[in-house]
Amino acid sequence: MKYPVNEVFQTIQGEGVHSGVPSLFVRLQGCPVGCSWCDTKHTWDVLKEDEVDTHVIISKRLDSPQYTQLTGSELIALFQKQNFKASHVVITGGEPCMYDLSELTDTLIEAGYSIQIETSGTYEVLVNDRVWVTVSPKVAMKGGMEVLRAAMQRADEIKHPVARESDIENLDALLAESELDASDVFICLQPISQKARATKLCMDTCIERNWRLSVQTHKYLGIA
Numbered sequence: 001m002k003y004p005v006n007e008v009f010q011t012i013q014g015e016g017v018h019s020g021v022p023s024l025f026v027r028l029q030g031c032p033v034g035c036s037w038c039d040t041k042h043t044w045d046v047l048k049e050d051e052v053d054t055h056v057i058i059s060k061r062l063d064s065p066q067y068t069q070l071t072g073s074e075l076i077a078l079f080q081k082q083n084f085k086a087s088h089v090v091i092t093g094g095e096p097c098m099y100d101l102s103e104l105t106d107t108l109i110e111a112g113y114s115i116q117i118e119t120s121g122t123y124e125v126l127v128n129d130r131v132w133v134t135v136s137p138k139v140a141m142k143g144g145m146e147v148l149r150a151a152m153q154r155a156d157e158i159k160h161p162v163a164r165e166s167d168i169e170n171l172d173a174l175l176a177e178s179e180l181d182a183s184d185v186f187i188c189l190q191p192i193s194q195k196a197r198a199t200k201l202c203m204d205t206c207i208e209r210n211w212r213l214s215v216q217t218h219k220y221l222g223i224a
């Protein structure tokens with residue numbers, strides 16, 4: 001199966017439990033969720049006219065909706081050609097779970113990579129059992145509660161974007177409804193867009209609840 005790849009780059013995982021881990025990021029094109037504060041809006045539409053040759057994606061320097069279609073094996077060949085050293089692969093987007101990621105994650109795991117996906121929980125999570133699943137729940141989504149609950153159950157990490165108190169209340173409701181064993185999953189709060197008020201709220205709540213703070217460290221560092 002081919003996947004629409006918006007970008008591939010080597011960096012340090014900036015978010016969540018794996019913050020600090022050297023990682024190969026694979027950003028898939030396409031997301032219909034439409035979060036108003038999304039920092040990757042250029043990945044939302046998958047237009048035929050934006051499909052380009054792989055070499056265009058490799059040399060991409062600026063955010064754009066351009067993508068290339070790659071299989072898992074082609075992706076590994078690209079990692080090798082780029083002489084990438086990181087052995088942890090983060091599949092993000094866009095919304096990667098729009099696609100059945102079984103074949104891609106099987107191939108990468110067979111090749112010896114550890115895998116993490118970043119998903120909103122709005123689609124069924126179809127991945128190899130050994131994949132670390134980070135769910136960043138989009139609770140305002142209508143009609144998807146069953147799917148979101150299943151994604152929450154599969155999650156190794158819940159990384160909740162927070163702007164204001166109501167976002168914490170929404171997470172509390174979702175945790176209760178999902179009947180999660182809180183000792184079984186890491187819960188991280190991530191301030192939206194590095195806002196000072198959101199960051200303070202996240203820090204205070206994390207201390208109160210013994211949760212983890214996830215700041216987008218790559219943005220403070222000014223790296224990809």
Ligand SMILES: C[S@@+](CC[C@H](N)C(=O)[O-])C[C@H]1O[C@@H](n2cnc3c(N)ncnc32)[C@H](O)[C@@H]1O
Nearest residue numbers: 037038039093094095118119120136161192193
């Ligand atoms: C761009 S999304 C892509 C993966 C997937 N669609 C999702 O939402 O999890 C990756 C992560 O960035 C977070 N994110 C997006 N925009 C953000 C922003 N402005 N501030 C903080 N986190 C943000 C999302 O909540 C998610 O945890």
Ligand SMILES: Nc1nc2[nH]cc(C(=O)O)c2c(=O)[nH]1
Nearest residue numbers: 011012013014015092218224
């Ligand atoms: N360094 C770095 N860490 C990240 N963690 C999650 C990211 C994402 O966009 O999904 C991201 C990203 O874009 N860059």
Ligand code: SF4
Nearest residue numbers: 031033034035038120
């Ligand atoms: S689900 Fe993820 S990629 Fe899609 S709009 Fe929301 S934050 Fe952006």
Ligand SMILES: [Mg+2]
Nearest residue numbers: 039040216224
């Ligand atoms: Mg990002």
